[in-house]
Amino acid sequence: MKIYIETLGCPKNFNDSQVAAGILEKSHYKIVNSPDESDVIMVNTCGFINDAKTESIERIFDMAAYKQEGKKLVVSGCLSQRYGQELYDEMPEVDLFIGVNEYEKLPQLLENLEHRNISCSPCTSGALESLPRKISENPYTATLKIAEGCNNICAYCIIPKIRGRYRSKREEDILKEAQELAEAGCRELILIAQDVTYYGQDLYGELRLAKLLKKLCRIEGIQWIRLMYCYEDRITDELIQVIAEEDKICNYLDIPIQHASDRVLRAMNRRSTAASIAHTLKRLKAAVPDIHVRTTLIVGFPGETEEDFEQLLDFVEREKFARLGVFTYSQEENTTAGEMEDQIDEEVKDERLDAVMRRQIDISLEMNREKIGGIFEVLVEEQDEDDSYIGRTRYDAPEIDNSVIFTSPRALSAGDMVKVQINDAFDYDLVGTEVLES
Numbered sequence: 329m330k331i332y333i334e335t336l337g338c339p340k341n342f343n344d345s346q347v348a349a350g351i352l353e354k355s356h357y358k359i360v361n362s363p364d365e366s367d368v369i370m371v372n373t374c375g376f377i378n379d380a381k382t383e384s385i386e387r388i389f390d391m392a393a394y395k396q397e398g399k400k401l402v403v404s405g406c407l408s409q410r411y412g413q414e415l416y417d418e419m420p421e422v423d424l425f426i427g428v429n430e431y432e433k434l435p436q437l438l439e440n441l442e443h444r445n446i447s448c449s450p451c452t453s454g455a456l457e458s459l460p461r462k463i464s465e466n467p468y469t470a471t472l473k474i475a476e477g478c479n480n481i482c483a484y485c486i487i488p489k490i491r492g493r494y495r496s497k498r499e500e501d502i503l504k505e506a507q508e509l510a511e512a513g514c515r516e517l518i519l520i521a522q523d524v525t526y527y528g529q530d531l532y533g534e535l536r537l538a539k540l541l542k543k544l545c546r547i548e549g550i551q552w553i554r555l556m557y558c559y560e561d562r563i564t565d566e567l568i569q570v571i572a573e574e575d576k577i578c579n580y581l582d583i584p585i586q587h588a589s590d591r592v593l594r595a596m597n598r599r600s601t602a603a604s605i606a607h608t609l610k611r612l613k614a615a616v617p618d619i620h621v622r623t624t625l626i627v628g629f630p631g632e633t634e635e636d637f638e639q640l641l642d643f644v645e646r647e648k649f650a651r652l653g654v655f656t657y658s659q660e661e662n663t664t665a666g667e668m669e670d671q672i673d674e675e676v677k678d679e680r681l682d683a684v685m686r687r688q689i690d691i692s693l694e695m696n697r698e699k700i701g702g703i704f705e706v707l708v709e710e711q712d713e714d715d716s717y718i719g720r721t722r723y724d725a726p727e728i729d730n731s732v733i734f735t736s737p738r739a740l741s742a743g744d745m746v747k748v749q750i751n752d753a754f755d756y757d758l759v760g761t762e763v764l765e766s
Contacts, residue, residue, distance in 0.1 A: 329438065330358045332366035334391065336384050337374025339520050339556070341405060343461075343473045345372045348404070348431045350460030355435035359462060363391060368400045368438060373407035375490065377658035381407060392421040400441045402426065409490045412448035420444075428491060432459065451477060451492025455531055458501035463512045468707065468743025469726055470514045474502055474540070475521035479530075480559070482586075483597045483664040484626065484657060487522060494522070496531045503543055510549035515743060516707060517544065518554045518725065525562035538566040545576045551745065552707070552722050556582040560600045560608045572615045578722040579616050583608075584624040588643035589636035592629055597664065602643060609647055620723040622651035625684060628677030629657045630668035637680055644687050650695055651729050652688045654681045689755050696730070696753035703763055706732050708744040719748070721758075736762035 331352055335345040348370070349359045363369050369391045373384035384407045392401055402424045408415065409427035416425050423441050426434070427448030437447060456476045463470070477492040478485075506517060521527065528536025537555075544553055553576050560583050571577050587593050588602045612619045625640065644652065656677035660666045706719040709726070715735050724730045734748045752759040 330360045330365055330367045331370060331438075332360050332363045332368070333370045333372060334363070334387065335372045336387060337372075337376070337380060337406065339471045339518065340473060340522075341372055341374060343471045343520065344405065344428065344431065346461045346463070347459045348372070348434060349462035351431055351434055352438075353462055354460050357435065357438070363394050363399070366394075366399060368402060368441070369394055370402040370404055373403060373405040375405070375407035375410045376487065377655070377660065379658070388419065388422065395421060400424075402438075402441075404428075404430070406490050409448055410486065412446050416444070416446045452495075453493060454495065456495040456497040458497060458505065461505070463509065466743055467509060467512050467514045469516040469518065470509045471518045471520050472502065472505055472509065473497070473520050474524060474527050478522035479526065480523060481597055481664075483595060483668075484629065484660065484666075486660050486663055489662060491522065494526055494530055496527050496529070496536075498531065499528075499536070499540055499543070502540065503547070506544055506547055506550065510547050513743065514550060515745065516552040516554065516726075517550050518556060520556050523557055523559050523562070524555055525558045525564075525567070535562060535564060535567075538564065538570045541567075541570050541574065541577060545574045551576060552578050554578045554580060554722075554725060556725065558583050560585060560605050563608050563612070565611070568611060568615045571612075571619075579618050580620045580622065580723050580725070581612065582622045582725070586624070586626050587629065587632075587636075587640055589632070589639045592632055592636050592640075595631060595665075595668075596626075596629060602639070606643075606647065618723075620650035622653075622725065622729065623649050624653045624655065626655050626657050627680040627684060628672040628674075630659075630665055630672065631670040632657075632672060632680075637683075641683065641687060644684060644691070648691050648695070649688070650692075650723065651725075652684075652691075653728070654684045654688075656681050692730075693753065693755050696755070696758055699750045699758060700753055701750065703747055703749050704732070704760075706734065706746055706748045706760075708740050708746060709742055711740070719746075730756050730758065732758045732760060734760040734762055737764070738762070 333345050335342050360366050374380040400423045403422050404426045408425045412425050425446045430447045475496045477494045478488045479494040585605050590601050704721045708719045710718050712718050719732050747763040748760040749763050750758050750760040
């Protein structure tokens, strides 16, 4: 049986799809690259916010068109986990709905697609099990999920109800998976979880990310290690020291702070304050002067006043985040914030998002211009034209951050690492030329 997997949403979903593919291949199913080649189409969905839910549903209906050719349709992931029974009742086009904990059951479930089914069991407790994973061809950059679930009960977030309590993966399983990725050609390892900084607390009774990073740095072949989804209050002095000391760890940290008004942060049920965030950023910059911090913000949270918003704008201006993304608040059912009064009009949310991004464009351009004349290591991602390529520095995560557009007299391939001198800078991109060794 041939299976095509369509993945929507965040890097954690892409990781799940690779696990699903690995389990299926181990059971002698064949993974194909297009729905036209398949017998079964599986859509791995996102159900985090309204826009993601809409995209997922639209894609399911797009794929349902293939039912006319006799193909079967499976829907997996967060949307299934969150709305499984409702979707099962309302979308007869789908043959099977499975949740985020069902991938081990996929081979057996696919054997019975003649009868519609739903399998969305609750999340389990204990360590996150290590499962087979299909590694993509030329995996020069790869994610490695070190934990699942979340213990933070942020007022706006449904993830703990979808993904369950925090469950760390055993250290030995992480190191084994990292070694396998390195042997397959991985140069950039991206650690992901709902909160990577909480790693180990549930399994070992202590925060173990710093110790894990030291061991990962010893793996040959891995050249960059990137940390995504760090909670500010768990960025310890030990972790900062490891980032400063280990060359392989990118001087890049993803810290979603969400807001900078203490009143809004309390309403969000976040543990951070504006002062604690500023203090952590100060500690990071003191130990790692070229640290590039990525953050994400939510504007239009229920009850956010103009004063709250001005505090956020001032904080963005003062701290000058190297990378920044903004979301408008999405009112989600079964969340604390979803039941709050003083919901903000969508028009006001959009205006506030635009105001933050206008500030950030100027900051980004200023920081990019500071790189003109510098020479940076760049990971090649694709060829643009005959002698032109697109890549990233170690200060940029794939797909969400800046790019480097550069020329080279040599033929380069995706995954190559080269030195590039920066000649020009724009809002979110750098332009340069490869520096050849004499």
